[in-house]
Amino acid sequence: MKIIIITTILFSTIIMMGSAFDKEPDFKKKDITTYEPAKKNRAESVKAFMEVYKVLMSPRCLNCHPAGDVPLQGDDSHLHAMTPQRAADGKGLYAMKCSNCHQPANTPGLHMPPGNPNWHLPPADMKMVFEGRTPHQLAKQLVDPKQNGNKTLEQLLEHAQDDLVKWGWEPGEGRTLPPLRYDEFVKAWTTWIEKGAYAPKAK
Amino acid sequence: MIQLTINKKSYNVEVDPDTPLLWVLRETLGLVGTKYGCGVAQCGACTVHLNGEAVRSCVTRVSRAAGQEVVTIEGLSENMDHPVQKAWLELDVAQCGYCQSGQIMSAVVLLRENKNPTDADIDAAMAGNICRCGTYLRIRDAIHLAAKMQ
Secondary structure, three states: OHHHHHHHHHHHHHHHHHHHHHOOOOOOOOOHHHOOOOOOOHHHHHHHHHHHHHHHOOHHHHOOOOOOOOOEEOOOOEEOOOOOOOOOOOOEEOOEEHHHHOOOOOOOOOOOOOOOOOOOOOOOOOOOOOOOOOHHHHHHHHOOOOOOOOOOHHHHHHHOOOHHHHHOOOOOOOOOOOOOOHHHHHHHHHHHHHOOOOOOOOO | OEEEEEOOEEEEEOOOOOOEHHHHHHHHOOOOOOOOOOOOOOOOOOEEEEOOEEEEOOOOEHHHHOOOEEEOHHHOOOOOOOHHHHHHHHOOOOOOOOOHHHHHHHHHHHHHHOOOOOHHHHHHHHOOOOOOOOOHHHHHHHHHHHHHHO
16 A cells, blocks of 8 residues: 555656646746746745856857956957957947858868858947956846846746857867756856846955 | 859859869869968968958859859959059059968959958958068058059
């Protein structure tokens, strides 16, 4: 009898876990100000964000979210050789547009130009700076549509699937990967937002 | 077979789609005005126009240029009378000349998008084209002159 009960509980738990995993998250509300996640939890949200923060501050993310108007380069995040400028649309200026060197895919070889069809910096009217931001500042910035590219929380969730974000985990030869695996990043990103998108306390 | 339009002329070339455009221009088609400098998109000597943009042909796969408009230094003008070419000759910009086709192709894009560039605009636009002879000041003067000529 005991075995039957334990088996039933285990089986039910597996079914429940499976159905929860398969269920689409309920992020119907477009207005960030009225968004009310069902599972708010400040501690879990902040803990997840601190994992997210490690990734966002890694060179693969940070280098294209500079404080200035010149992208950064390399694992030491030095100023990009040739100092290409952001320009209004974030895609470079005159003969120095990003796609002049950055191809639709990584160019093979050590430290050759990395590539993506949409290679760019954030635009000049919304620079989405990561460089120098504390965890508190960056979390606040990421959920503010006036600073995050007019994204709702739902769109922020989707942003983890963006091809240019995913490039961070396929950066080409000679570049270190972010400190979390991509699936770990997505999990932390999703947890941070689903649990309330809280910002760590300012220090 | 890859179809290319270079300097308004159509070519069909039998090359690996991953071949750098620069190789096809120089080795397959004999258009040697475009130079090989670094091969890693750092010097600008290989600059050509792809749909009007100053791409580095050493890292541009020929497949990216298929069916697109490519212009090289040979096709910039019929009689070397493009304002930028005229200004370059007028001020005798070139020293060894190796980088100059790339410099000119970049300058043309700058002047198309900014008819009257400042020194700062020129420096920003031309920062991807290196000249070991150090002709930068003459390049800057020639771009100002070309701006007046056009």
